[in-house]
Amino acid sequence: MLLSRIDHVGIAVASLAGTIPLYEEAFGLTVVHQEDNDRQGVREAMLLVNNGEAGSSYVQLLEPLREDSPVGKFLAKWGPGIHHIAYGVADIDSALAALTTIGFDLVNKTPVHGTAGSRIAFVHPKALGGVLTELVEAVEGH
Secondary structure, eight states: OEEEEEEEEEEEEEHHHHHHHHHHHOOOOOEEEEEETTTTTTTEEEEEEEEEEEEEEEEEEEESSSSSHHHHHHHHHHHEEEEEEEEEEEHHHHHHHHHHHHOOOSSSOOOOOOGGEEEEEEGEEEEEEEEEEEEEOOOOOO
């Protein structure tokens, strides 16, 4: 399995409305997508960092929709901060099969709905030195 790029860094925040302007002002980033993901219990904003040859990179700001969501629990325990790192893969099904074969603990054994129709899955942080890691198979053209 080859990682194609760093897709995004997910950052847990208490409020998108209060945080988006900070990233726009500090780094000149632009919000290119926002959505609520009820299944994951988050409201998210994707801010474009670059649009290079290997594809775009983003900062993903995550506001919990409810306290019992993974991001809500993260905020309650740790406060705002880096929640996860996400890497792009061409074929998430093959990537998950390869990780399963070598014995990695997966949060998602099959892909779930991600941002803008992407397919995603998380690798358990215990498997990768304490870092929650997301694999992203982007929709064609993103």
